Amino acid sequence: MQKTNLNFKQSALRVINIEQQAIADLSQYIDENFVAACERILACKGKVVVCGMGKSGHIGHKISATLASTGTPAFFMHPAEANHGDLGMLTEQDILLAISNSGETAELLALLPVVKRLGVPIIAMSNSTTNTLASYAEVNLCIKVQQEACSLGLAPTSSTTATLVMGDALAVALLNARGFTSDDFALSHPGGSLGRKLLLTLNEIMLTNERLPLVTPEQSLSQVLLEISRKGLGMAGIIDKDSKLMGIFTDGDLRRVLDARIDVHSVAIKKVMTVNSVTAPAAMLAAEVLKIMEKRKINSLFVVNELGQPIGAINMQILLQAGII
Structure with a gap:
């Protein structure tokens, strides 16, 4: 043998x-x-x-x-x-x-x-x-x-x-x-994993409606933390009276607040939120968003419409489940 x-x-x-x-x-x-x-x-x-x-x-x-x-x-x-x-x-x-x-x-x-x-x-x-x-x-x-x-x-x-x-x-x-280019290749392979990776847009995979963690600027930080915990995205979006995104608060921001010994029960979220956050339009390719998130070293972001209103949210886990990563 x-x-x-x-x-x-x-x-x-x-x-x-x-x-x-x-x-x-x-x-x-x-x-x-x-x-x-x-x-x-x-x-x-x-x-x-x-x-x-x-x-x-x-x-x-x-x-x-x-x-x-x-x-x-x-x-x-x-x-x-x-x-x-x-x-x-x-x-x-x-x-x-x-x-x-x-x-x-x-x-x-x-x-x-x-x-x-x-x-x-x-x-x-x-x-x-x-x-x-x-x-x-x-x-x-x-x-x-x-x-x-x-x-x-x-x-x-x-x-x-x-x-x-x-x-x-x-x-x-x-x-x-x-x-x-790879985009040209994807157009002839729409049913394959590569085509899906290159052609999938955010509006096909983003979280929407009640799954969005949105709060008002006057809410306390402790209330915002509860919203973050409930929605499980590691962030919350702060919107004004016209539902436009004013800023966000993330797990990283929480560490900064705790280091500054700020009272989470009394401080309003507008005092500690991060303004000018990274956002993306719904029509953007998911593969492009991944590049942005990796470059900016962020784990999640909001998807906004032409008025700057959050209509969706995305994070690394969602991109992973969609086969983008």
């Missing part, structure tokens, strides 16, 4: 070493052809249509998804289905990104004369510049590997890894060239 376990580990390490070398060898192919491919895709007014058969097709699905989510409109077209009608997906405004390690995949090659007749530029991903696919392409991105990680040398392993990495390199180079 120990010998079998050892063989498992040796096989796995061999695969990892071979595929690491395949990725390292890719750097030699980041050349003028790679630059030309990026320039053509940037100038494309349509979409990048990714096409590949078998394992290349599986990798092609991932490359098209990565392109689409990073600012380059793209979709996958199956070559066998394209030969039976799906080629209608392709327009003159598009670019075909054709993937075949050998460059001789029959289902893919059958499409190329029609693609050329349509005037659609072809960017190839293959293992040489002398295969049939490369001869049809305006640009060929080399994905040649020294050996497959499969001990039989048959199953696509290193070659598919190299193709995937070349696709990622292409997508990220285009992302940087477009100035694509």
Whole structure:
């Protein structure tokens, strides 16, 4: 049993070493052809249509998804289905990104004369510049590997890894060239945790109405402390007769008051409140508010309307529960 376990580990390490070398060898192919491919895709007014058969097709699905989510409109077209009608997906405004390690995949090659007749530029991903696919392409991105990680040398392993990495390199180079931001990324991932983190606004998560700890300026500090305790936000907002926020009182302010030996039962809150407190509008992104709170080293703040009236409250715990932290 120990010998079998050892063989498992040796096989796995061999695969990892071979595929690491395949990725390292890719750097030699980041050349003028790679630059030309990026320039053509940037100038494309349509979409990048990714096409590949078998394992290349599986990798092609991932490359098209990565392109689409990073600012380059793209979709996958199956070559066998394209030969039976799906080629209608392709327009003159598009670019075909054709993937075949050998460059001789029959289902893919059958499409190329029609693609050329349509005037659609072809960017190839293959293992040489002398295969049939490369001869049809305006640009060929080399994905040649020294050996497959499969001990039989048959199953696509290193070659598919190299193709995937070349696709990622292409997508990220285009992302940087477009100035694509995390906010742009979130717009194409609204259902994911990143999208939620970047697109969630305060009005979706803030506490409102009776949950707001609000007091009047004439109330005593002891009364305010009871309100703070009841609402559990570690602060209270002081509002004037027009319900505008005059100031706040926090747990930190309490420590300052106690150090000054002020009578909490007799002093009015307006005498010890903090004015000009940090506030935020309801439409502000929660991620932006988090940055403000971290920079100002505060744990909570009030959300106010255009009149300066508190309509909500937020603290670090709420941001944590919402997945912002």
